[in-house]
Amino acid sequence: MIEFTLWDIVRNLALAARWTVVLSLIAFVGGGLVGLLLLVLRLSGRAPVNRVIGAYVQLFQGTPLLMQLFLLYFGIALFGIDTSAWMAAGVALTLYASAYLAEIWRGCVEAIPRGQWEASKSLALSFGQQLRHIILPQALRIAVPPTVGFLVQVIKGTALASVIGFVELTKAGGMIANVTYEPLLVYGCVALMYFVLCFPVSLYARTLERKLHVGHR
Amino acid sequence: MSAIAESTVGAALATPHTQVGAPIIRITALRKSYGDNEVLKGIDLDVKRGEVIAIIGKSGSGKSTLLRCINGLEVFQEGSLTVDGKPLLYESAMAMRELRQRVGMIFQSFNLFPHLSVGRNVMLAPQLVKKKGSAENATRARQLLERVGLAEKFDAMPDQLSGGQQQRVAIARALAMDPAVMLCDEITSALDPELVGEVLRVVESLANEGMTLLMVTHEMNFARKVADRVIFMHQGRVHEMGSPEALFGQPRTAELKQFLSSLHD
Numbered sequence: 001m002i003e004f005t006l007w008d009i010v011r012n013l014a015l016a017a018r019w020t021v022v023l024s025l026i027a028f029v030g031g032g033l034v035g036l037l038l039l040v041l042r043l044s045g046r047a048p049v050n051r052v053i054g055a056y057v058q059l060f061q062g063t064p065l066l067m068q069l070f071l072l073y074f075g076i077a078l079f080g081i082d083t084s085a086w087m088a089a090g091v092a093l094t095l096y097a098s099a100y101l102a103e104i105w106r107g108c109v110e111a112i113p114r115g116q117w118e119a120s121k122s123l124a125l126s127f128g129q130q131l132r133h134i135i136l137p138q139a140l141r142i143a144v145p146p147t148v149g150f151l152v153q154v155i156k157g158t159a160l161a162s163v164i165g166f167v168e169l170t171k172a173g174g175m176i177a178n179v180t181y182e183p184l185l186v187y188g189c190v191a192l193m194y195f196v197l198c199f200p201v202s203l204y205a206r207t208l209e210r211k212l213h214v215g216h217r
Numbered sequence: 218m219s220a221i222a223e224s225t226v227g228a229a230l231a232t233p234h235t236q237v238g239a240p241i242i243r244i245t246a247l248r249k250s251y252g253d254n255e256v257l258k259g260i261d262l263d264v265k266r267g268e269v270i271a272i273i274g275k276s277g278s279g280k281s282t283l284l285r286c287i288n289g290l291e292v293f294q295e296g297s298l299t300v301d302g303k304p305l306l307y308e309s310a311m312a313m314r315e316l317r318q319r320v321g322m323i324f325q326s327f328n329l330f331p332h333l334s335v336g337r338n339v340m341l342a343p344q345l346v347k348k349k350g351s352a353e354n355a356t357r358a359r360q361l362l363e364r365v366g367l368a369e370k371f372d373a374m375p376d377q378l379s380g381g382q383q384q385r386v387a388i389a390r391a392l393a394m395d396p397a398v399m400l401c402d403e404i405t406s407a408l409d410p411e412l413v414g415e416v417l418r419v420v421e422s423l424a425n426e427g428m429t430l431l432m433v434t435h436e437m438n439f440a441r442k443v444a445d446r447v448i449f450m451h452q453g454r455v456h457e458m459g460s461p462e463a464l465f466g467q468p469r470t471a472e473l474k475q476f477l478s479s480l481h482d
Contacts, residue, residue: 115328118290118322118324118328119328119329119387120342121317122288122290122317122320122321122322123317123341123390123391124314124315124317124318124342125342125346126314127310129346133341133345137332138332
């Protein structure tokens with residue numbers, strides 16, 4: 001029987017944590033871009049478009065991420081498209097994050113007083129200019145805490161990708177625990193690594209929040 | 218506040234396309250409703266270039282709504298409206314922006330952009346909409362701020378200013394777009410009483426220099442002093458209209474008499 005040292009465990013978990021980071025980045029960037037697009041579409045205010053986006057948001061907020069992963073992984077295969085766990089996890093997390101971010105950001109935009117829209121409109125700014133120069137910079141300030149809170153959720157949410165066979169931190173932890181027979185030690189290390197990933201994000205958010213408020217005060 | 222009066226040199230107002238004395242705003246048979254509730258019931262109004270008009274009336278009489286129709290912040294269902302030769306066409310975002318460049322608006326709640334410095338507030342729209350070069354834009358912004366007595370506040374943030382100062386920045390911001398007409402929507406209602414005067418003095422200096430002004434106001438003394446014509450609105454209609462002397466001196470309708478006497482209580 002092979003002996004596993006603590007270093008072996010940590011090293012292998014750290015290697016797997018790379019994929020957790022990559023998957024999180026895909027979800028942040030993909031979800032952020034799609035979420036921003038949904039937000040702008042929604043703000044430009046065509047009623048049918050708003051209903052479709054509203055339904056999209058409800059769909060992804062109202063079902064567990066786990067089911068979304070399953071449905072995408074097995075569902076796409078039904079159409080004869082070869083899906084990897086990679087693609088399914090990337091797409092599912094992107095869609096999931098975009099729905100939440102679009103909704104979070106919409107709330108932030110709605111918190112901007114109507115007078116800001118009216119003043120910029122009566123100065124003959126176009127819709128795009130209003131968003132870019134007046135509304136979004138102000139919304140950004142209030143958006144930081146809820147956005148970061150959600151991003152931390154996403155990092156932890158990537159653990160679910162393990163169920164479709166994607167080897168990231170949680171899946172690797174399970175595999176190592178199975179061969180070392182030391183689940184407590186291994187999962188303890190796994191939890192610690194998630195903390196190491198999430199904590200700096202929250203910390204950075206606090207600095208960012210302070211920085212964004214400088215101009216205001 | 219002689220500083221305000223003396224500093225007008227160098228910040229001249231723009232010249233409208235309309236000739237002096239010709240109608241600069243034409244409103245014809247304008248009707249507006251929110252659902253079933255008709256708030257403007259057929260308004261006809263011509264405003265001549267250089268005219269100063271005060272709109273008075275109870276809250277809910279449609280006076281602010283009328284003002285907000287003139288630059289398209291409110292959508293009306295029937296009638297037509299032109300400003301300085303530009304017709305109001307909701308279908309065309311381009312035409313709306315053209316029209317809004319001719320109309321400056323000042324709000325009760327100032328609505329300065331809180332994330333931008335005073336100078337940037339004034340310069341933003343000329344830079345984005347009129348593509349003004351930054352040196353020329355900055356010079357003009359400084360002149361306009363000087364005009365409203367706030368030259369030293371160029372780099373301040375809006376929340377460092379008093380209400381009266383914020384409102385004067387808002388006036389400079391509107392002037393920076395060289396409007397042909399200015400709309401003032403209860404611009405002193407959110408101010409502490411001691412700050413009202415400084416804002417009204419700026420408005421008066423605009424009136425004296427020939428700016429066309431439409432103001433919804435509760436400052437009857439100011440209306441009496443500055444306005445060429447006073448409009449009393451009641452239940453969505455122009456109920457009575459005339460010179461300040463006639464309107465305040467010899468009100469003809471019972472509604473206006475009642476409104477005026479309610480102010481003295």
